[in-house]
Amino acid sequence: SxxxxxxxxxxxxxxxxxxxxxxxxxxxxxxxxxxxxxxxxxxxxxxxxxxxxxxxxxxxxxxxxxxxxxxxxxxxxxxxxxxxxxxxxxxxxxxxxxxxxDRSDESMVDYLRSWRIHQLQSTVEPERQETAERQLE
Incomplete structure (x- = not known):
């Protein structure tokens, strides 16, 4: 050994x-x-x-x-x-x-799509709430 x-x-x-x-x-x-x-x-x-x-x-x-x-x-x-x-x-x-x-990784494309949707929802929701509050007034 x-x-x-x-x-x-x-x-x-x-x-x-x-x-x-x-x-x-x-x-x-x-x-x-x-x-x-x-x-x-x-x-x-x-x-x-x-x-x-x-x-x-x-x-x-x-x-x-x-x-x-x-x-x-x-x-x-x-x-x-x-x-x-x-x-x-x-x-x-x-x-x-x-x-x-990494463009060669197919799971990365799905990850980017889900990340983009998550980012979009986090910015759209507060604006929707403000718009709804203004309409109620």
Whole structure:
């Protein structure tokens, strides 16, 4: 029962929750990076501090889904348990939430439709109540 030890220099230790994949995102120069898997292991989130950009990659086959410029330096980033929303906190105290939209995932289309209907209902209901109250007067 011999054990094999493997050393990966400069590896940050980021692995998927099932242990099958690891992330190696070396820092070149003076700028730090942040890279992690979403909890569902479907996407990889990559942030470069110098460029102030967040990139989202599909973990299955590797294409880049989005590249967005951040308004301030990112302090912390995390994804929700279902892996569909990325929550980002900035150094200036602002917090943003982004939907991770993967066009190859059919369930994402249904999720967006239901989310849109939910958002529409939450804005329409107060207006309906105000209109009904005005008509009663």
């Amino acid at each position: 011999k054990k094999v030890h493997l050393t990966l220099p400069k590896w940050g230790g980021q692995i998927s929750s099932n242990g099958r994949y690891g992330l190696y995102a070396p820092t070149r120069g003076v700028f730090d990076i942040m890279a992690f898997f979403t909890p569902t292991n479907e996407h990889v989130i990559y942030y470069h501090k110098g460029k102030r950009t967040i990139r989202v990659f599909r973990a299955k086959d590797g294409p880049q889904l989005v590249d967005m410029k951040c308004p301030a330096k990112v302090r912390q980033g995390t994804a929700t348990n279902d892996g569909r929303i990325l929550v980002v906190g900035y150094e200036d105290g602002a917090i943003q939430a982004f939907l991770i939209v």
